[in-house]
Amino acid sequence: MNTYKLMSKLYAPTLKEDPTEAVLASHKLLLRAGMIRRGSVGLYSYLPLAWRSILKIENIIRDEMDKIDCEEMMTPILTDAELWRKSGRWNAYGPELMRLKDRYGHEYALGPTHEETYTDLVTNELKSYKQLPMMLYHIQDKFRDERRPRFGLMRSREFIMKDAYSFSANVESMRECYELQKQAYANYCRRIGLRALPVVADSGQIGGDTSVEFMALADAGEAEICYCDACGFAADTEAATVGINLVEGEAGELEKVETPDCGTIADLAAFLKVPEAGTRKALALVDGDKRPCVVFVPGDHDLNDVKAGHVFGDYHMMTDEELKEYGLVKGFIGPIGLPEGVQVYADATLKPSEWWAIGANEENFHYIHAKQGRDFEIQNWVDVISAKEGDVCPKCGAPLKIARGIEVGQVFQLGTKYSEAMGATFTDEDGKEKPFQMGCYGIGVGRSLQAVVEQHHDEHGIIWPVSVAPFEVEVLALDTKDDVVWPVAKQIAGKLAERGIEVIVDDRKERPGVKFNEADLMGFPYQVVCGKRGVKGGTVEVKERATGERMDIAIDDVVDELVERIVPQRA
Secondary structure: OOOOEEHHHOOOOOOOOOOOOOOOHHHHHHHHOOOEEEEEOOEEEEOHHHHHHHHHHHHHHHHHHHHOOOEEOOOOOEEEHHHHHHHOHHHHOOOOOEEEEOOOOOEEEEOOOOHHHHHHHHOOOOOEHHHOOEEEEEEEEEEOOOOOOEOHHHEOOEEEEEEEEEEEOOHHHHHHHHHHHHHHHHHHHHHOOOOEEEEEOOOOOOOOOEEEEEEEEOOOOOEEEEEOOOOOOEEEOOOOOOEOOOOOOOOOOOEEEEOOOOOOHHHHHHHHOOOHHHOEEEEEEEOOOOOEEEEEEEOOOOEOHHHHHHHHOOOEEOOHHHHHHOOOOOOOOOOOOOOOOOEEEEEHHHOOOOEEEEEEEEOOEEEEEEEEOOOEOOOEEEOOEOOOOOOEOOOOOOEOEEEEEEEEEEEEEEEOHHHHHOOOEEEOOOOOEEEOEEEEEEEEHHHHHHHHHHHOEEOOEEOOOHHHOOOOEEEEEOOOOOOOHHHHHHHHHHHHHHOOOOEEEEOOOOOHHHHHHHHHHHOOOEEEEEOHHHHHOOEEEEEEOOOOOEEEEEOOOHHHHHHHHHHHHOO
16 A cells, blocks of 8 residues: 655754765755765665665666566676686776675675676576567676775765676677667666766776767766767767868978977967967877877877777876976977877877967977978878867767766677677687677666766755656645644645645654755655644645746645646656
């Protein structure tokens, strides 16, 4: 039998002030509303209200996975180190992998993700192409030894994740699984109330050739994305290959000019009376093979660390001492007359550019009218710059916009990265053994919860979408001792519960102002205010939290009114 919950029995310790540990609005509100509590650095407990929302989020995931025949199961959190060595990730994953030994000295990892476990699981079980494709998933605690856990559930050491893995006989089937998961993720974001963009992403430590992240747009997001309103293109700036509004230098004979105190792009552009985009920025670094390198980028763009890592490996920018060691002049580096042994690179967006304004490799001097192909050659063209506002969309040519986002999910086409490394094969229709074509798909469950709050709040508190709200209606009994108010409050709550509405009743002996403030803080979608004056007149006040709209509704009609509003908003 459906019933309602009493606030007096709820464990939800609220806070009047913003906690000093919290920076993001969503983190502050989850703490203040009594929904989460920090146990240690990067470790959080989900209190009853948050846990109700977490279960709703998980059930929406389950519903979407059921629709595409992705089967739920469970695997151990502990993963054998030998599996990670087999895949090559035991050392490659880095210090974020939480490692431990048992009493016998055997090594394990606390899984941050489970590619190795699932690949090992299906080896010798999925033997024939007739059993494929197969998609499996679980929702489980994960662990990452974050160097700087921060922003609450956004970047913690222990977190809840849904991760799925697909096994296919060929690339076409793998891509079909990938598209099914990608659409399910888009549906998931919509159903939990997130405005999220699917963006082309870097595959990071997971690997694979193709990946899309689902980014919930938020000013507080850690990731930067570029997107196009004209055609719908979106990409993480770590992965976006875009065009630029190329500004050429002036044509003419090569000329060396004195540029005193012009060691920065801004100073040089001002001195030459050109836009920063008309200059070329030189960045000196030492690559993963310990070779000195100089990479040239448009003057108004920056080097992207992730892209640079793909090109230069474990690189670092040169120190002042290293610049001197390799014969480079800080602020005045150019491709003409570079010291022997320095490798030359340039961002591919500069390839069409003939005329450059560049450093002369001499303090306080630059070259103007430097012509590519006549005065210098670029040895290597690479994609290493971050996209910026106004860059050119690679799909339609329209100007790009820049926004910040919170990654709530990511899908990957892995190919045979793990199956080949771990010897996971099946027999195809020709009787030959082949490695599985794999995909993997992850959703940050706790991160999704906080992302919803980051997108849905105001200065008073959280504004839960109905689909993931801990309770759909809060009934505020302003006087629990009154022999008219209290019975009406219980009557409304009981009838709502009978109709399947999730109801909590504020039965505490608190002042009305306290109840109103905490109702807004906790953010349940609808508030039913039962006060003496209204009840005696046959009405209660209903407040919609999202809009602030207040309505006086007859007691006999309020249940039907709320059911009519709430049910269509459920996921």
